[in-house]
Amino acid sequence: MPAFNPLVEKLSPPPVPSVFAWGRAYDGSKGPLIDLSQAVPGYPAHSEMLKLLGETASSTAFTGYGPIEGEAELRSVYAEHASRVYGASLGSDNIHITSGCNQAFVCAAMTVAGPGNTVLMTEPFYFNHETTLAMMGVKTAFVACAAENGFLPDLVSLEAAITPDVRALALVSPNNPTGAIYPPSLLEAIFRLCREKGIWLILDETYRDFMPVAGHAPHNLFSLAGWEETLISLYSFSKSFCIPGHRLGAITAGSSAVEQIAKIMDNLQICAPRAAQAAVAAALPLLADWREENRQEIGRRADALRSVMRGLTDWKLDAIGAYFAFVRHPFAGVGSAQVAEQLARRAGIICIPGAYFGDGQQNYLRFAFANADVPTIGRLKERLQNFFLS
Known part of the structure; x- marks a missing residue:
């Protein structure tokens, strides 16, 4: 078999599909799946x-x-x-x-x-x-x-x-x-x-x-x-x-x-x-007015996530803005991919491991909070509070 381009072959597979696969393994026991993975608008086009x-x-x-x-x-x-x-x-x-x-x-x-x-x-x-x-x-x-x-x-x-x-x-x-x-x-x-x-x-x-x-x-x-x-x-x-x-x-x-x-x-x-x-x-x-309304809605979602994180003892919101929050998980020494996979499979929360954004980001998860409405974001508190690694 002829060789592939080594510059492409050495790359890891696209990360988002693997994260979706973890979500498909969720059994629904905690309620509907909460998707905070890929940055997509959480409301329809006008x-x-x-x-x-x-x-x-x-x-x-x-x-x-x-x-x-x-x-x-x-x-x-x-x-x-x-x-x-x-x-x-x-x-x-x-x-x-x-x-x-x-x-x-x-x-x-x-x-x-x-x-x-x-x-x-x-x-x-x-x-x-x-x-x-x-x-x-x-x-x-x-x-x-x-x-x-x-x-x-x-x-x-x-x-x-x-x-x-x-x-x-x-x-x-x-x-x-x-x-x-x-x-x-x-x-x-x-x-x-x-x-x-x-x-x-x-x-x-x-x-x-x-x-x-x-x-x-x-x-x-x-x-x-x-x-x-x-x-x-x-x-x-x-x-x-x-x-x-x-x-x-x-x-x-x-x-x-x-x-x-x-x-x-x-x-x-x-x-x-x-x-x-x-x-x-x-x-x-x-659609200038509609887009301004959406900007305000994203702001409300950011505020909702801030409120959730203030109510958690061990999870830390280290940065938030526009579409994303960078959240420090409480499991020191555990890789971010392992934490994200278990969050998806057992708590029904899909997010991106911090390690996908650099080797030094193992303590972090990326939450694309713009994907979820305010009530959905509110459901994160109970799920994160009651989440423990198996």
């Missing part, structure tokens, strides 16, 4: 969104190939939207539409780094970013983020980790898996460090629409002179519009970077799904 998707999907106008960089209307509408969000001046030439934010990261990483180069990441890290780089033959280096610092990176440690072979720093804010939200001042300091060191800053802002306070720009980086030479920002329409199955994301970058990304996208997919692009272009201004 009826107008579904109507638009149906109309565009049934139109022959979107059955052929489209522009590699994305539909002109969506690029324009999203540029206007992002300009308002960040208080900056962004144009269509700064936008490239992708098939989801994971693909946006693939494109961004391939644009700035190649085999043998290094991309710096924070730990805990988003596992798909790490495996993407591994498949590409790009090395990774990590800067540990401590719970006592809110899982935010330390500038001194970041600077020390930027060695000559580092081509980019990849960050996620609001963070996956911890939920930590990077303050604008910290992001600006990191941006300036990257610019000084001559490396790219790849900033994944998938969960930008679920900040705890509305109307505040996540950062001011797009207003800084020469931002185009340092920053590549990533975004996902999936969570905000509840359409993860339609795979739609966006990259905001300088026009020169967009030109390079188009070369990659042409080989990966040619163009992102066209019907979904047309539907989102129409929905972006129409």
Whole structure:
């Protein structure tokens, strides 16, 4: 039998299916299964969104190939939207539409780094970013983020980790898996460090629409002179519009970077799904109030989880924000995968082991609390209180 690509073969299987398998073994004795695993919206798409998707999907106008960089209307509408969000001046030439934010990261990483180069990441890290780089033959280096610092990176440690072979720093804010939200001042300091060191800053802002306070720009980086030479920002329409199955994301970058990304996208997919692009272009201004209501709902779910965790003695909520909470389990010396598997099988709670986000995260579990409504989150207290490892 011919050999497989060793860069792919050495990777572990995708983690989410294995976690779902644990949940399927649950016998229902504690009540309905509580799914806090994969980050999916815990409520349906708006009826107008579904109507638009149906109309565009049934139109022959979107059955052929489209522009590699994305539909002109969506690029324009999203540029206007992002300009308002960040208080900056962004144009269509700064936008490239992708098939989801994971693909946006693939494109961004391939644009700035190649085999043998290094991309710096924070730990805990988003596992798909790490495996993407591994498949590409790009090395990774990590800067540990401590719970006592809110899982935010330390500038001194970041600077020390930027060695000559580092081509980019990849960050996620609001963070996956911890939920930590990077303050604008910290992001600006990191941006300036990257610019000084001559490396790219790849900033994944998938969960930008679920900040705890509305109307505040996540950062001011797009207003800084020469931002185009340092920053590549990533975004996902999936969570905000509840359409993860339609795979739609966006990259905001300088026009020169967009030109390079188009070369990659042409080989990966040619163009992102066209019907979904047309539907989102129409929905972006129409559903602003609905999306704000969802932001508030996610905030209520975060508050519900905080309340649950305050009532528990041994389980600790070390970080929470946007979609995620990073929860320290009470079983010292026991691997996070073992704890998560037993939680799923015996208590009917599906979550992601901390070890999937870095070897140093064995004491943690990731709860994707946005998946569950407030009453469901309230049921966690009794189940966690009465959970013991067998």
